[in-house]
Amino acid sequence: MSVFERYLSLWVGLAIIAGIALGQFMPGVFSSLAALEIAQVNLPVAILIWAMVYPMMIAVDVGSLHRIAEQPRGLVVTLVVNWLIKPFSMAVLGVFFFKGVFAAWIPTADAEGYIAGLILLGAAPCTAMVFVWSQLTRGDANYTLAQVSVNDLIMVFAYAPIVALLLGVTDIPVPWGTLILSVLLYVVVPLAAGILTRRYLLAADGSSTRLNGFIARLKPASMVGLLATVVLLFGFQGNVILAQPLVIALIAVPLLIQSYGIFAIAYGAAWALRIPHRIAAPCAMIGTSNFFELAVAVAISLYGLSSTAALATVVGVLVEVPVMLSLVALANRTRTAFDANAGEGEKERPAR
Template identity: 55%
Template sequence: SIVNAAKKPKGLIVTCTVNWLIKPFTMYAISAFFFFVVFKGIIPNDLAKEYVAGAVLLGAAPCTAMVFVWSYLTKGDPAYTLVQVAINDLIILVLYAPIVAILLGVGNVAVPINTLILSTVLFVVIPLLLGVVTRTFIIKNKGLHYFETVFLKKFDKVTIIGLLLTLVIIFSFQGERILNNPLHILLIAIPLTIQTLFIFAIAYTWARLWKLPHSIAAPAGMVGASNFFELSVAVAISLFGLQSGATLATVVGVLVEVPVMLLLVKVANSTVGWFQKNELPQSLRS
């Protein structure tokens, strides 16, 4: 159950530390290094700032949706994954806007904090509140068993359709830019890919050293490695405009995330043996 998952704090410590004390800052450092130093002669400075801004928007928003898919594919503990995601959702409410503002300020990109806060409210607070209200109403009238076994299953296909529709909408607006800028797409993808692999390696290795079971370690690595791209794209459009370099960078983040995360799923599944001695007894897994 979720209650039992919350009683095993090590995985939550790994997730929260990597996602909020490491990930946003390494994303800024890695992207700034590539765009301002390695690609200096290829990408104009003003455009490089926008690309870094887009990378920061991705790095400051750990995944809250697709991570359930990655967790399922690695046989992760669903209750524990839910707790990890729920805690990230709550932290996003408080830290997303200030972290983005600070990192963009370091990169000499001025952004209105009010827009950041409004975006967080629209794309995180309101959906979260609607979810809480819906859950409370259904459980009160139908019971917890109905909510978990019947009601949630009705939305399995809706969730997948919603994610696919989001991707279609994103790419329909950015398709021409992607086709017309293949070199920039490749250059943007390089630091984003490195960041994804780096963050997964930190969380997954830490979990192994801390002797966590694979069912917790794999999702812990996946939450940090993947991004809340819906929020990132929406905030990029709000702050910089639909045709901005920042928005393009967040869209490239979507392009990069799926194949890279599938690679990490394969890595996690092929290294289950690393965690066999750490596996919890069956009675403690739920």
């Protein structure tokens, strides 16, 4: 790892500080950037995420995708954790903290909103940033794409019913524009670009040398994109963080417990099932990370832009990057032990 990658957590910390500071010193600039939205998807952030996802998509070998079926256990873990555990554990944690532990500090009406926001986050597994976390843990690009695609397909049908069940609301306004645009921007477009780039580079010299070199050159730009995304996100929400630091901290508590807990469940299940690390790490990351654009859009549609539910979903965005980087570091430190435990699972490796 380069010095830049080795101290990535430090750079992210500095990016958080820089984002909050720049948001205060240049509020007009950040307001203008925040206003560049289509269907609740911020375009500057979308472009940066696209830049981060693109190198991962170049590594996808479409011709090998059919071999994913040879190693189905990673998909099983992902689906069980994301749809049978995560939404419900988030609801339980929200109620436990905001109707119990924090009840003395939070008005009842606000507590209901925070719980709703947490539920909206918990029911939306990640679509975009998981490609970044997979790349940082040297995950299998083909398998990561398959897991994200299956989750997105299920989300189309299951998100609204699960949220309706947990919130006790009969009519959940699914923001189809947000959902479809996000999938197009974060999966379809970069995948198409990656496939075309891969074919061109492989055809140029008949080997993978040029392809691997190109991906290596893109990696620093991908990390710069990650830092720029952090600066924007924290710049957009700097006023909220500074105005309500205690509330932000309280909302972060169940989110942190949920994130580390879900990762432990998925990663532990992968260990027990002897799933290879290149599949297990992204498998655990998908459930831990959230589709925050969808959650924020639904919160605003249901409760309003200035609601406590919308605030809770925004805090989820702010918590996610530092938490996921810490889990990336943990996953990387356990790679050798994980693959040693996988044993025969390594023989089932899908072709890249």
